[in-house]
Amino acid sequence: MAIEFEAPKPIVQMQTVLKTVAEEMMRSKSRYFDEHEHEIPWDYIEFMHTAMKSMGVGALVPREEKKAEDPNKPKRPPIGYQLLASQIEMLAWGDVGMYLITPGGGLGAAAVQAAGSPEQQAKFLARFIEDKPTFAAMCMTEAGAGSDTSAIRARAVLDEKTHEWVLNGEKIFVTAGDKSLTEYKQLGRGFIVVWASIDPSAGRAGMRAFVVESGTPGVRVVKLEHKLGIRVSDTASISMVDAHIPFENILGSPTVEKTTTGFKGAMATFDATRPLVAISGLGVARAALEFLKGKLKENGIEIRYGLPRQKLTNIEREVIDMDIMLKSAWLMVMKAVWMADNKKPNALESSMSKVKAGDVTTRITQKVVEILGPLGYSREFLAEKWFRDAKITDIYEGTGQINRLVVARQILGYSGSELR
Amino acid sequence: MYSFEPTEEQHMLVDTVGKYASHDLRTISREAEESRELPKKLIGKGWELGLLQASIPESFGGFGERSAVTGVLAVEELAFGDLAGALAVMTPSLFALPVLLSGSEDQKKEYLPKIIEGDWQPYTAAFIENAFDFDANDLRTTAVLDGGEYVLNGEKACVPFAKEAEAILIYARCDGRTQGFIVPRSAAGLSVGDERERLMGLNALPLYRVKLENVKIPAAHRLGGAAGHAFEPVLASMRLASASAALGVARAAFEYSRDYAREREAFGVKIAQKQAVAFMLAEMRTEIEAMRLLVWQAAWKLDQEKEDAFNEAYLASTGAADMVMMVTDRAVQILGGHGYIREHPVEMWLRNGRGFAMLTGLAMI
Structure with a gap:
């Protein structure tokens, strides 16, 4: 090993291809779908599904490493998560809302992959490479349980007679929940992964994830949110009333041990997904910063890199500071996913990358709108939209504050009860 | 390929330098600051670590080859011990490295062996x-x-x-x-x-x-002979040395205030158990990591002679100077009144931290 920053060839090639997609299929439609909330960009969804299928993948998931055919060949280091992060960055650069409704399993499939048995993985994940684009979603948040997932009220009770789980409760803020659950003719049968308690007296130890198939009686989308940004991405409320699901759809053990290892295992999924959410924000930030630089150039303003601060104009200082923020945040994400690829524990790096990306994505898009003045505020350009889109980065997949808490516990060696 | 793991040799070097920094430099840090005097023996011992010597090829009396990446790793460690001591140990590099990077053959032959082969000398x-x-x-x-x-x-x-x-x-x-x-x-x-x-x-x-x-x-x-030399590689080296020293100072301040916060009690708990303090520490650690990676990447680009290496070094040093200010200031803040007292090192690190915005040119890698 050695410290190295050369982008691997597969990443460079993929970025060239995705840049065209981002420009042609996403940017050109960004404004339309921002102003027509809850309309679905079928062209994009179908295009992405066809494209991914032709590459043999059904979703944006880390590429599985092929088994080494020739043991004498030097093994290439795995880059699945690095490649995925780079894909996400480019798509988010195109339009982060549309990236969020790229067909495939999303966080729902990620949960099955992380916590499901081989049988469950085979059963639930195969659908994403079939003919129709298919979605899956993660249902964690409730009206009274956001960052504090131990406050989840949804219940799963085993019906001894039918040997089925009976789910009750209401989930909110489910990204792609509508596309995962509602039976559109253009889509394959999706599913949602629902977090519910099998034993409320056990607290977190009683929390389990359940796969709930689209079409399950008693489960329905009851609301679609109207949001500040990422409007093309559907955010659903889902209600479950006496929903019966097969016993084998539970992810993890059906019995409760009085430890929280199961829950911690589930939380470990976030170590893998946080840097990916972080980089989706950085794609937006890069789009905004590039737009600003382009506009400044049109107006004859060159950034004089290399000068001491004392000689720079305020705009130059701001742009240089934004370059520093963006580049360093990007590197933090790449380190976190590199660690994931190399099976190094990355809870600290993963959360730090999210803290940093949440900050810089918000700051950069705010600054870009500010510096562009009326141009920044106008809906004639996308800067104002990116500002609205960006804000979610510091909120979902752990708010900036929750991630600070995770980082602080890591660096201080504190448990959740020592640092609350 | 992306990789964030130093080589085995670099790990060993960091380890050796780290021991010198913690045991030797840190021990005399306060005394040296107050007396305005660095023991010559201490500088000599730092010189014997061979950081500069390992950057110079055998043909000029050294035993290695210059690597900016190795350089930034080593400088962070040195500065972690004590900034003044680190800069003193590295002072001959201010002369030798530009000669190595940009000097004419005659200049290299004349100066490098002379500097490298002996004890620490004030070039x-x-x-x-x-x-x-x-x-x-x-x-x-x-x-x-x-x-x-x-x-x-x-x-x-x-x-x-x-x-x-x-x-x-x-x-x-x-x-x-x-x-x-x-x-x-x-x-x-x-x-x-x-x-x-x-x-x-x-x-x-x-x-x-x-x-x-x-x-x-x-x-x-004239450095490089009659036609002179490109200045960018020299400046980039200065900037990265300064940026990596900033990392060392910041890390020292972060670790000290983190450990203090874990010990100090208020209202029946350790102050690190208060989110107001814990979040400060989390942000300090995050910023150090952010700037460290920026420094590493710039150093790697310099080694690989990438087109944008000089600009990346500029960005890294600018960012690191802001970072070290933030981190050292917060370290003092976390210690509260005690941070303001010269019994603790954090006030000294704050003063040293402020220097990075203007002290590029006091070290090279």
Whole structure:
């Protein structure tokens, strides 16, 4: 090993291809779908599904490493998560809302992959490479349980007679929940992964994830949110009333041990997904910063890199500071996913990358709108939209504050009860 | 490929340097700052770590090859111990590395073995000038070719060990470019101030003003020979050295305040158990990591001779200077009143931290 920053060839090639997609299929439609909330960009969804299928993948998931055919060949280091992060960055650069409704399993499939048995993985994940684009979603948040997932009220009770789980409760803020659950003719049968308690007296130890198939009686989308940004991405409320699901759809053990290892295992999924959410924000930030630089150039303003601060104009200082923020945040994400690829524990790096990306994505898009003045505020350009889109980065997949808490516990060696 | 893992040799080096920094430099840090004196033996011991020697090829008396990545790793460790001590140990690099990077064959042959093979010797460089808008690429000190000689005029500030120096590499504006000139300490017209510079920090490091009044040197003393040299690689090296030293100082302050917060009690809990303090620490750690990766990448690009390496070094040093200010300030804040007292090192790190915005040129990698 050695410290190295050369982008691997597969990443460079993929970025060239995705840049065209981002420009042609996403940017050109960004404004339309921002102003027509809850309309679905079928062209994009179908295009992405066809494209991914032709590459043999059904979703944006880390590429599985092929088994080494020739043991004498030097093994290439795995880059699945690095490649995925780079894909996400480019798509988010195109339009982060549309990236969020790229067909495939999303966080729902990620949960099955992380916590499901081989049988469950085979059963639930195969659908994403079939003919129709298919979605899956993660249902964690409730009206009274956001960052504090131990406050989840949804219940799963085993019906001894039918040997089925009976789910009750209401989930909110489910990204792609509508596309995962509602039976559109253009889509394959999706599913949602629902977090519910099998034993409320056990607290977190009683929390389990359940796969709930689209079409399950008693489960329905009851609301679609109207949001500040990422409007093309559907955010659903889902209600479950006496929903019966097969016993084998539970992810993890059906019995409760009085430890929280199961829950911690589930939380470990976030170590893998946080840097990916972080980089989706950085794609937006890069789009905004590039737009600003382009506009400044049109107006004859060159950034004089290399000068001491004392000689720079305020705009130059701001742009240089934004370059520093963006580049360093990007590197933090790449380190976190590199660690994931190399099976190094990355809870600290993963959360730090999210803290940093949440900050810089918000700051950069705010600054870009500010510096562009009326141009920044106008809906004639996308800067104002990116500002609205960006804000979610510091909120979902752990708010900036929750991630600070995770980082602080890591660096201080504190448990959740020592640092609350 | 992306990779964030130093080589085994680099790990070993970091380990060795780290021991010297924690055991030797850190131990004398406060005493040296107050007495404005660094023990020569300590500098000698740091010199024997062989950081510079390992950057110089065998043909010039060294035993390795220069690597900016190795350099930034080592400098962070050194500065973690004590900034003044780290800069003192590395002072000969201020002369030797520009000669290695940009010098003519004759200059390399003349100076490198002499510097490398012996004990630590006060070879140094004069770069900084005493102006609020000091600009590496627009110096006020001038060098003008007159017949077969260069004539140097101007005033330099913060020149380490200038008083006892054997020779000083002086940077001056020459035909609109920043160029280095090798000037013997004994050159006529070169005078070193009697008093040492008195700065907010770095008091253990002997820094001097150097005045140049019609100092005449042979044309062959221009770094790189008659045609001169590219200045960007030298400046990038200075910037990355400064940025990585900032990382070391910041890490020292972070770890100290983290450990203090875990010990100090208020309202029946450790203050680290308060989110107000814990979040400060989380942000400090995050910023250090962010800037460290920026520094590493710039160093790697410099080693790989990437087109944007110089600009990346600029960004890294700019970002690291802001970062170290934030981190050292918060370290003092976390210790509260105790942070303001000179019994603890954090106030010294805060003073040293503020220096990074203007002290590029005191170290090279």
